[in-house]
Amino acid sequence: MKIAILGMGSVGRGLLEMIDGKELGLTVTGIADSKSALLDPDGIHIEEVLIAKRERGYCGDKSLSAADVVEQGDYDVLVEVTPTDADSGEPATGFIKTAIGRGKHVVTSNKGPIALHFSTLQSLARKHGVVIRYEATVGGAIPVLHTLEHGLAGNRVLAVYGILNGTSNFILTRMAAEGLTYEQALLEAREMGYAEADPTYDVKGIDAAIKLVILSNTIWKRNVKLSDVTITGIDMLTNDALRLAEEQHCTIRLIAEAIPEKGILRVAPRILPRTHPLVVENTLNAITIDTDMAGEITLIGKGAGSRETASACIGDLLFIKDSHARGN
Numbered sequence: 364m365k366i367a368i369l370g371m372g373s374v375g376r377g378l379l380e381m382i383d384g385k386e387l388g389l390t391v392t393g394i395a396d397s398k399s400a401l402l403d404p405d406g407i408h409i410e411e412v413l414i415a416k417r418e419r420g421y422c423g424d425k426s427l428s429a430a431d432v433v434e435q436g437d438y439d440v441l442v443e444v445t446p447t448d449a450d451s452g453e454p455a456t457g458f459i460k461t462a463i464g465r466g467k468h469v470v471t472s473n474k475g476p477i478a479l480h481f482s483t484l485q486s487l488a489r490k491h492g493v494v495i496r497y498e499a500t501v502g503g504a505i506p507v508l509h510t511l512e513h514g515l516a517g518n519r520v521l522a523v524y525g526i527l528n529g530t531s532n533f534i535l536t537r538m539a540a541e542g543l544t545y546e547q548a549l550l551e552a553r554e555m556g557y558a559e560a561d562p563t564y565d566v567k568g569i570d571a572a573i574k575l576v577i578l579s580n581t582i583w584k585r586n587v588k589l590s591d592v593t594i595t596g597i598d599m600l601t602n603d604a605l606r607l608a609e610e611q612h613c614t615i616r617l618i619a620e621a622i623p624e625k626g627i628l629r630v631a632p633r634i635l636p637r638t639h640p641l642v643v644e645n646t647l648n649a650i651t652i653d654t655d656m657a658g659e660i661t662l663i664g665k666g667a668g669s670r671e672t673a674s675a676c677i678g679d680l681l682f683i684k685d686s687h688a689r690g691n
């Protein structure tokens with residue numbers, strides 16, 4: 364199956380390395396970064412592109428762009444792994460719409476287009492007989508969307524709860540374990556490369572809320588928006604609050620939860636017993652799905668990382684490839 368990849372950052376490079384190192388039956392015919400692009404319908408030499416990107420900072424021909432890859436490339440699936448713009452979803456949404464309009468499937472790790480334009484993109488995909496898959500947008504390597512779609516098929520999902528942001532979980536873990544202040548733990552998260560220079564989205568709960576919107580719309584098709592989520596971050600949390608929780612054999616975690624029957628759609632710090640399945644450490648993510656037949660299922664895993672996110676994208680790609688082979 365032929366694929367074109369937009370974005371050669373952490374996720375894009377991870378994907379290319381995995382595709383190059385494993386025999387997955389995927390041929391890369393287009394690649395773009397922010398400054399250049401490459402097209403070859405017979406397959407691009409991945410190792411050469413990775414070296415070029417590392418050595419000179421761009422992947423291909425500077426007279427070509429991502430738009431050229433999307434509009435002219437010879438591919439079955441567009442893999443969209445460019446940065447998230449949570450306000451407009453652009454330019455990714457435009458690329459995705461163009462690809463769908465050309466009858467191409469889409470795999471993306473980009474939360475912007477999915478959180479902002481879910482129903483538009485899904486109906487466009489249906490109209491053109493293609494699919495858009497976005498496992499990597501929620502929970503990194505955790506196959507939560509696949510589990511919902513397949514493993515739990517036929518179940519009614521009653522609620523979903525989770526730790527959907529590894530940076531804030533790392534900060535809370537370090538505050539509880541070492542008695543660090545919020546500022547000290549944030550500094551450590553930055554030094555470890557877990558927090559961005561501007562950590563607002565992570566620590567104010569916005570990133571977790573965007574993922575909750577994606578999960579909710581996937582499960583219940585309700586078309587909720589970020590503004591529907593009640594959000595409290597961890598940035599005002601004190602050591603005293605954590606110490607008090609610890610004295611009761613509890614701890615505090617930033618929990619995203621959606622319970623439609625109770626009208627709950629929120630992200631907030633919650634006190635949980637230390638033995639609770641959602642109490643995971645450091646940058647791990649955890650998601651509990653509560654269902655009518657299977658009861659509660661909790662998935663735990665790495666919520667970010669180059670190879671980990673590539674794992675989710677490759678799962679989506681191979682699902683499309685297998686469906687193709689079955690003629691679906």
Ligand SMILES: NC(=O)c1ccc[n+]([C@@H]2O[C@H](COP(=O)([O-])OP(=O)(O)OC[C@H]3O[C@@H](n4cnc5c(N)ncnc54)[C@H](OP(=O)(O)O)[C@@H]3O)[C@@H](O)[C@H]2O)c1
Nearest residue numbers: 370371372373374396397429444445446447472473667668
């Ligand atoms: N990293 C993770 O662990 C993780 C986990 C889950 C989801 N995600 C999501 O996955 C996406 C990619 O993440 P990342 O960590 O790989 O980001 P990143 O390291 O910042 O890389 C982004 C890549 O996109 C390229 N790019 C920017 N604008 C572009 C444009 N207009 N056209 C084509 N390429 C463009 C950049 O080009 P240059 O190289 O020229 O700058 C860069 O190669 C984001 O939406 C992120 O939220 C990431």
